[in-house]
Amino acid sequence: xxxxxxxxxxxxxxxxxxxxxxxxxxxxxxxxxxxxxxxxxxxxxxxxxxxxxxxxxxxxxxxxxxxxxxxxxxxxxxxxxxxxxxxxxxxxxxxxxxxxxxxxxxxxxxxxxxxxxxxxxxxxxxxxxxxxxxxxxxxxxxxxxxxxxxxxxxxxxxxxxxxxxxxxxxxxxxxxxxxxxxxxxxxxxxxxxxxxxxxxxxxxxxxxxxxxxxxxxxxxxxxxxxxxxxxxxxxxxxxxxxxxxxxxxxxxxxxxxxxxxxxxxxxxxxxxxxxxxxxxxxxxxxxxxxxxxxxxxxxxxxxxxxxxxxxxxxxxxxxxxxxxxxxxxxxxxxxxxxxxxxxxxxxxxxxxxxxxxxxxxxxxxxxxxxxxxxxxxxxxxxxxxxxxxxxxxxxxxxxxxxxxxxxxxxxxxxxxxxxxxxxxxxxxxxxxxxxxxxxxxxxxxxxxxxxxxxxxxxxxxxxxxxxxxxxxxxxxxxxxxxxxxxxxxxxxxxxxxxxxxxxxxxxxxxxxxxxxxxxxxxxxxxxxxxxxxxxxxxxxxxxxxxxxxxxxxxxxxxxxxxxxxxxxxxxxxxxxxxxxxxxxxxxxxxxxxxxxxxxxxxxxxxxxxxxxxxxxxxxxxxxxxxxxxxxxxxxxxxxxxxxxxxxxxxxxxxxxxxxxxxxxxxxxxxxxxxxxxxxxxxxxxxxxxxxxxxxxxxxxxxxxxxxxxxxxxxxxxxxxxxxxxxxxxxxxxxxxxxxxxxxxxxxxxxxxxxxxxxx
Amino acid sequence: xxxxxxxxxxxxxxxxxxxxxxxxxxxxxxxxxxxxxxxxxxxxxxxxxxxxxxxxxxxxxxxxxxxxxxxxxxxxxxxxxxxxxxxxxxxxxxxxxxxxxxxxxx
Numbered sequence: 001x002x003x004x005x006x007x008x009x010x011x012x013x014x015x016x017x018x019x020x021x022x023x024x025x026x027x028x029x030x031x032x033x034x035x036x037x038x039x040x041x042x043x044x045x046x047x048x049x050x051x052x053x054x055x056x057x058x059x060x061x062x063x064x065x066x067x068x069x070x071x072x073x074x075x076x077x078x079x080x081x082x083x084x085x086x087x088x089x090x091x092x093x094x095x096x097x098x099x100x101x102x103x104x105x106x107x108x109x110x111x112x113x114x115x116x117x118x119x120x121x122x123x124x125x126x127x128x129x130x131x132x133x134x135x136x137x138x139x140x141x142x143x144x145x146x147x148x149x150x151x152x153x154x155x156x157x158x159x160x161x162x163x164x165x166x167x168x169x170x171x172x173x174x175x176x177x178x179x180x181x182x183x184x185x186x187x188x189x190x191x192x193x194x195x196x197x198x199x200x201x202x203x204x205x206x207x208x209x210x211x212x213x214x215x216x217x218x219x220x221x222x223x224x225x226x227x228x229x230x231x232x233x234x235x236x237x238x239x240x241x242x243x244x245x246x247x248x249x250x251x252x253x254x255x256x257x258x259x260x261x262x263x264x265x266x267x268x269x270x271x272x273x274x275x276x277x278x279x280x281x282x283x284x285x286x287x288x289x290x291x292x293x294x295x296x297x298x299x300x301x302x303x304x305x306x307x308x309x310x311x312x313x314x315x316x317x318x319x320x321x322x323x324x325x326x327x328x329x330x331x332x333x334x335x336x337x338x339x340x341x342x343x344x345x346x347x348x349x350x351x352x353x354x355x356x357x358x359x360x361x362x363x364x365x366x367x368x369x370x371x372x373x374x375x376x377x378x379x380x381x382x383x384x385x386x387x388x389x390x391x392x393x394x395x396x397x398x399x400x401x402x403x404x405x406x407x408x409x410x411x412x413x414x415x416x417x418x419x420x421x422x423x424x425x426x427x428x429x430x431x432x433x434x435x436x437x438x439x440x441x442x443x444x445x446x447x448x449x450x451x452x453x454x455x456x457x458x459x460x461x462x463x464x465x466x467x468x469x470x471x472x473x474x475x476x477x478x479x480x481x482x483x484x485x486x487x488x489x490x491x492x493x494x495x496x497x498x499x500x501x502x503x504x505x506x507x508x509x510x511x512x513x514x515x516x517x518x519x520x521x522x523x524x525x526x527x528x529x530x531x532x533x534x535x536x537x538x539x540x541x542x543x544x545x546x547x548x549x550x551x552x553x554x555x556x557x558x559x560x561x562x563x564x565x566x567x568x569x570x571x572x573x574x575x576x577x578x579x580x581x582x583x584x585x586x587x588x589x590x591x592x593x594x595x596x597x598x599x600x601x602x603x604x605x606x607x608x609x610x611x612x613x614x615x616x617x618x619x620x621x622x623x624x625x626x627x628x629x630x631x632x633x634x635x636x637x638x639x640x641x642x643x644x645x646x647x648x649x650x651x652x653x654x655x656x657x658x659x660x661x662x663x664x665x666x667x668x669x670x671x672x673x674x675x676x677x678x679x680x681x682x683x684x685x686x687x688x689x690x691x692x693x694x695x696x697x698x699x700x701x702x703x704x705x706x707x708x709x710x711x712x713x714x715x716x717x718x719x720x721x722x723x724x725x726x727x728x729x730x731x732x733x734x735x736x737x738x739x740x741x742x743x744x745x746x747x748x749x750x751x752x753x754x755x756x757x758x759x
Numbered sequence: 760x761x762x763x764x765x766x767x768x769x770x771x772x773x774x775x776x777x778x779x780x781x782x783x784x785x786x787x788x789x790x791x792x793x794x795x796x797x798x799x800x801x802x803x804x805x806x807x808x809x810x811x812x813x814x815x816x817x818x819x820x821x822x823x824x825x826x827x828x829x830x831x832x833x834x835x836x837x838x839x840x841x842x843x844x845x846x847x848x849x850x851x852x853x854x855x856x857x858x859x860x861x862x863x864x865x
Contacts, residue, residue, distance in 0.1 A: 231830055235830030315768065318772050320835070321856055322778060324836065324847055324849075326782075328847075328860055
């Protein structure tokens, strides 16, 4: 038997019934039309019922005719193609009909049932389900009027005839009859050929016409996106700062147009990141070994460049760049300063035989030109930071003063500069708060600056303080003390001035001052007789009456015993005093005939100190001896400053007006070991050793601080050597050693003491 | 108050930049922003354009290299020493500074 079947899905429409057979053709042809209570849609008094996509009547008639005259040999598909005009569209409210345009035709035939394994003798002829377009247009109208809900689903399989095979076990009871039936059936099949009982006939189903429909949508663009996540990006995204975005225009073009080279991808991603956010992947600021200037703002102005370019944004870069440039130009010098071998091996041509001073560079800038360097001091915490005070020594040449902080890394411009109203005469860095810099001025004011910023206004000053000095402050020193109150900082400032007071300044809310001592001008008999030979006592008395106090010019605190300090005065006396005793001197050393400019305790030897004076000499003293042990004189110029070598007990440097001299007591007490003479225009006014380098820094009066490197230093001498030498020297002086006497008027046997002068 | 602070700071930075430009051996000084346009330049336009483009690429590559090795690290400075000169590159959040300095002939 030939099996004809169709497998079209069936649509369930309520209230429909189908009967098989040819009767269906007409019945169903009419049935949908008559029973189609198709709701009419009235809106705004207009009939807006959707029109059918295909005029069903036309189709039905044609189909009917063709089927009735159907012949097994013709294919209904031809008929279908010739008759169906699918383009009977009327505008409907919904254009979904377009997409269903093919549907009517595909639903042109419909099968009720299908599939069972067994045959259907008669196929259920299907008719066009013309209701369906209507139904679909019905559903397409949802939203306008509530329509009865329609469910389209596959109907159950309707079995018209079902003859199932069954399997019977061999030992069943009916086996025999079944076998006979089977045999009979087989014989029947065989005899079918020529028998009259059977007539062969062909059947065919309609093949629906096929219509092609095309639609066109907007072009679907595809773009490839890629992002390369590096380790850094993963780290950033973990921290929530991920900047990977793929949505920048530039980025798109790059990924599309460029080849997929990894470097390109990196670049595009990298630059895409930067461009999109204008920020870098990391928000860590540039590490600086130096103190940083104020951090730049990050307002991103990209529009008009020259006008709105805020150069503070590149503050850090500019800072670093300048230093790098300096490094490039001055690498050799800086390396020598640090004690490293410079990169260039070429010898300069000057070889130094013995100890020598070799000029490295000079800290000098435009703002410091022609200013007299009056004070030098190093920072306690950062040994590369040097504070320099500028200001003339003389009274009649007063101008604005300046204080600069220089760093090794930049020789051409100071890190900080503060303008002061009058000359700066003393500077000192605090040890407890390393960013505090105290500056003493010519008019007696003491200012305290915070070097973390470049603000000209001092943090504190003694302008209004009642205990203010009335004369230039010549030396300042920070002392650590016990806190007497809770709001004490643990540190006090000590100053000496020409008004004859050694004062202690407490930094509480403002400055509070206490006097350590008032320098009284005393002339001990000893002094008188030594100096003037025969002056009477009464003159000294009258002097006492007239000038009670003598101006202090310098002081130094004993490194071994913080309570003891020395103070040098204008008349050439050195007083040993105690911090606790503000009435009396412990001891007095006389030997100089001019004002004492600088006092310095030896950092290595106990009880030994140097003094430099305007009487062209530098003297070495031992505590307890009222006379100098050794006197050094080499030029006929006042010695402004001296400095002990921190390493060698017998070496020190002094700054004459016209030269910088290095003395080594162990070699020669008559002459300096090395001398640098100043040029025509400049005089040296101050000197200091560098704490972390074999260099000596000398300040001049034209505003430059010159750095000299000490070459060929000998072995550092020990303290013992120094004491040895002192002993030798003092044996010339037949004074008994008396190291413990501390009385003021120390009556020692006087003798003619030949001074060990050089010249 | 902040505006005056900014302006003094700006003045200082301007001075610093001037000092950089007049430093010994410096041939050129360029500041460019992140979008590739340059803000300050002391060399001619065409050279600046090519320089900025190329250096930007290199600097980004170096930066990503440093950060890939250790994400907590970052590039602070880049120096390229060539036969004729030395190129100093300082990257920053918003800007990139390039200085060309002649090699020191000792």
